Amino acid sequence: MHSECSHEISIIGIGSTGSRIADKIKALFPHSSCKIIAADTDSGELDKIRHASCIIIAEEWQKGRNCAADIQRGERVTAHEVDRFRDIMSETRWTIAIGSLAGGTGAGGLLTLNRIASDHDHPFLAIGIEPYQFEGSALQENANRAITQLSHQHTPLLVIPNEFVLASVPEDLPLPDILDQANKLIAEAITTFIIALGAQDSLFQGADILLHLLRQRQVKCGCVALNAIAPESPETVIREALESPLLGDPEFLKQADTHFASIIAHPGTPLKPVRQTAAILNRLLPQSARSYINLGSHDSVPAGLLNIFILSLRQIGTRPQQSEGATHLLRRQAGVDAINLGPGVLGIFANSTPTIYGGENLDIPTFFRKGITINLLLEEIRHIQSKRNDG
Numbered sequence: 001m002h003s004e005c006s007h008e009i010s011i012i013g014i015g016s017t018g019s020r021i022a023d024k025i026k027a028l029f030p031h032s033s034c035k036i037i038a039a040d041t042d043s044g045e046l047d048k049i050r051h052a053s054c055i056i057i058a059e060e061w062q063k064g065r066n067c068a069a070d071i072q073r074g075e076r077v078t079a080h081e082v083d084r085f086r087d088i089m090s091e092t093r094w095t096i097a098i099g100s101l102a103g104g105t106g107a108g109g110l111l112t113l114n115r116i117a118s119d120h121d122h123p124f125l126a127i128g129i130e131p132y133q134f135e136g137s138a139l140q141e142n143a144n145r146a147i148t149q150l151s152h153q154h155t156p157l158l159v160i161p162n163e164f165v166l167a168s169v170p171e172d173l174p175l176p177d178i179l180d181q182a183n184k185l186i187a188e189a190i191t192t193f194i195i196a197l198g199a200q201d202s203l204f205q206g207a208d209i210l211l212h213l214l215r216q217r218q219v220k221c222g223c224v225a226l227n228a229i230a231p232e233s234p235e236t237v238i239r240e241a242l243e244s245p246l247l248g249d250p251e252f253l254k255q256a257d258t259h260f261a262s263i264i265a266h267p268g269t270p271l272k273p274v275r276q277t278a279a280i281l282n283r284l285l286p287q288s289a290r291s292y293i294n295l296g297s298h299d300s301v302p303a304g305l306l307n308i309f310i311l312s313l314r315q316i317g318t319r320p321q322q323s324e325g326a327t328h329l330l331r332r333q334a335g336v337d338a339i340n341l342g343p344g345v346l347g348i349f350a351n352s353t354p355t356i357y358g359g360e361n362l363d364i365p366t367f368f369r370k371g372i373t374i375n376l377l378l379e380e381i382r383h384i385q386s387k388r389n390d391g
Contacts, residue, residue: 009194010035010092012085012113013052014078015106016045016066017129017183018099024187025194026051029300034194035092039085041077041105042066057081057105067104069142071149074108086116094123098190101159102131102139107146114155125210126150127190130161158311160186189309192225195298196262196309209292210260210311224310231265231273231306235280238308242284256312259285262294264307269297277306285310 011034013022019038026036030051039055040046043064046054056064058077067074078085089095097113099106110126117124128146131139150157165182173181197210224241242253261281265274278293285291289312301307 008033008093009197010037010088010095011190011194012037012039012088012095012097012109014039014097014099014109014113015074015103016040016042016100017103018097018106018109019045019049019052019054020183021098021129021187021190023049023052024184025191028187028191029194032194032300035088037088039078039081039109040066041074055081055084057109067108069102069139070104071107071111071142071146072104074104074106075111076108078105078109078112082112082116085113086120089117089120089122094125096125096127096190096194098127099129100131101128101143101146102135103142107142107149110146110155111149111153114150114153118153124156126155126157128157128159129186130159130163132162132166188227189223189225192227192307192309193223193311195300195307196264196294196296209294223312224308226306226308228302228305229308230304231269231277234277234306234308235284238277238280238284241308242310253312254286256286256314257289258313259289259291260294260311260313261285261291262296262307262309264296264298264301264309266301266303266305267297267299268303269306274306277308281308281310 011022011025013019013025013036019040022036022038026032027050029036036052037055038046038049038052039057041057041059041062041064043056043059045066046056058080061080062077067077095113095117097110099110101107101110107128110128114124114126116122128143128150130143133140147157147159162182165185166178168185169178169181171178224238226237226241229237263274263277263281274295278295281293282291298307
């Protein structure tokens with residue numbers, strides 16, 4: 001990666017859901033120095049993007065079609081754009097990628113982007129959007145599988161449950177408006193989050209601490225994003241927000257094991273009201289959890305007002321620490337035989353030039369490439385579902 005970066009953060013919306021959210025972030029934050037990209041295989045979805053820069057993924061292979069919730073295909077086609085994504089990352093200090101965990105391009109793209117970032121030691125955060133419950137069990141299983149694969153890559157991952165978002169949207173709206181409002185709520189929260197992480201004169205390195213927390217564990221999140229709050233009366237506003245959070249519910253916030261909060265003021269704001277607000281946050285946040293409170297300033301915050309962002313994290317799993325050798329040993333003990341790869345597994349890529357990245361042929365489906373059997377995959381999914389039920 002280049003040593004000189006023209007942007008602080010790159011935001012890549014991957015797949016149709018991620019692209020729509022990235023577009024809304026750009027609309028909300030038009031003068032941001034962030035590099036905001038909407039990347040998708042679906043040309044029809046990209047035609048709807050109005051603000052973010054667009055990348056059509058693997059147009060030669062996909063012909064402008066989506067990946068039909070096929071994570072393997074999504075990973076393979078996004079791998080064809082490795083050079084473009086690497087160039088985007090090289091222009092920024094770190095990258096946030098947003099995608100649907102149930103979508104082929106979204107989940108597969110998050111896997112590819114994390115691999116690129118990891119190979120170049122580039123700070124990276126994946127924000128995965130879980131499907132709505134009404135979308136059925138198949139997409140939820142897709143999301144579980146994506147979380148499993150991302151955790152195996154040690155991806156810093158925030159999981160946003162769409163059901164939490166839906167609870168914050170009026171139910172009497174038409175369905176397209178409800179989905180649009182849900183994406184807007186997520187975009188608003190991420191925008192406030194970006195401002196918080198890009199704060200000037202921060203009292204501690206908030207982004208570094210958050211990434212460290214996320215590397216340690218798999219988490220789900222609930223968050224509160226408050227913009228332009230008068231420092232004279234923040235307690236009532238914060239209390240109401242915690243009782244009815246933007247992304248999450250009060251019970252989720254009570255069960256969280258870690259709270260990451262940022263109070264961002266205009267650069268000309270005196271320290272006293274900011275410290276008073278921090279004291280209020282310390283008092284209102286559940287005492288059973290660890291809390292990190294970051295104080296900083298940013299030019300985008302109106303003079304005399306505050307932005308407050310609270311990210312509540314709850315552990316849903318521990319990142320695997322076993323070595324590759326241990327993994328192979330476990331597979332041998334389980335009686336897993338080597339798989340003889342034939343040309344049939346390459347599908348539409350059978351007659352094309354192999355896409356080699358990091359010594360791997362990315363045209364070969366992930367489970368064949370990694371030697372993961374269906375039994376092992378189902379075991380991982382059951383483990384995650386059990387953890388969720390216990391939580």
